[in-house]
Amino acid sequence: QKEVEQDPGPLSVPEGAIVSLNCTYSNSAFQYFMWYRQYSRKGPELLMYTYSSGNKEDGRFTAQVDKSSKYISLFIRDSQPSDSATYLCANCYSSNDYKLSFGAGTTVTVRA
Amino acid sequence: DTGVSQNPRHKITKRGQNVTFRCDPISEHNRLYWYRQTLGQGPEFLTYFQNEAQLEKSRLLSDRFSAERPKGSFSTLEIQRTEQGDSAMYLCASSLESSGTPYEQYFGPGTRLTVT
Numbered sequence: 001q002k003e004v005e006q007d008p009g010p011l012s013v014p015e016g017a018i019v020s021l022n023c024t025y026s027n028s029a030f031q032y033f034m035w036y037r038q039y040s041r042k043g044p045e046l047l048m049y050t051y052s053s054g055n056k057e058d059g060r061f062t063a064q065v066d067k068s069s070k071y072i073s074l075f076i077r078d079s080q081p082s083d084s085a086t087y088l089c090a091n092c093y094s095s096n097d098y099k100l101s102f103g104a105g106t107t108v109t110v111r112a
Numbered sequence: 113d114t115g116v117s118q119n120p121r122h123k124i125t126k127r128g129q130n131v132t133f134r135c136d137p138i139s140e141h142n143r144l145y146w147y148r149q150t151l152g153q154g155p156e157f158l159t160y161f162q163n164e165a166q167l168e169k170s171r172l173l174s175d176r177f178s179a180e181r182p183k184g185s186f187s188t189l190e191i192q193r194t195e196q197g198d199s200a201m202y203l204c205a206s207s208l209e210s211s212g213t214p215y216e217q218y219f220g221p222g223t224r225l226t227v228t
Binding site: 043092 | 143145207
């Protein structure tokens with residue numbers, strides 16, 4: 001069993017829709033939870049990170065972590081064609097940890 | 113733009129040949145990482161440097177793989193006697209230890225290796 005499971009999609013939504021992305025993880029020792037965005041032929045870029053359970057909002061993006069159910073989510077409001085990318089969830093154990101465990105990524109297409 | 117750069121961007125090689133990739137991290141970043149990403153999968157950790165010291169190697173990094181970071185600046189990843197299973201995107205990332213956020217890793221565009 002992989003440490004981080006992510007629905008690979010693909011996901012296609014019309015412009016302006018809310019995009020909902022989810023991951024589950026198996027190791028309760030994970031403390032930090034990240035979302036990376038990867039455009040085609042590019043390296044991943046850090047979008048958001050959260051520590052412990054709760055919500056974090058940044059503009060049109062909201063990250064949620066539920067440590068009791070080992071479930072992390074990313075919501076994109078008012079989606080734009082420029083949001084079309086692969087979204088990768090990632091976890092690490094502590095603030096000293098450097099070894100990120102990534103999900104497989106969900107490919108999102110926002111149709112104009 | 114002084115982001116992470118990787119060369120070459122693409123490499124096609126025949127099975128059994130040796131290949132070497134180069135990564136130039138963001139200049140002030142003292143931590144450097146190599147990941148491998150296959151189609152439809154997320155990046156998988158390969159190895160990690162703090163300055164010039166290689167501090168961890170994944171079990172994914174067989175004896176045919178070697179990485180160096182002389183003088184704590186650029187890094188090279190060499191694959192000897194390539195196999196078709198080595199075909200993947202090789203990603204380099206860097207981060208700043210003093211940032212307190214080691215998970216905030218900045219990735220390069222990757223080197224896509226195809227072994228025929």
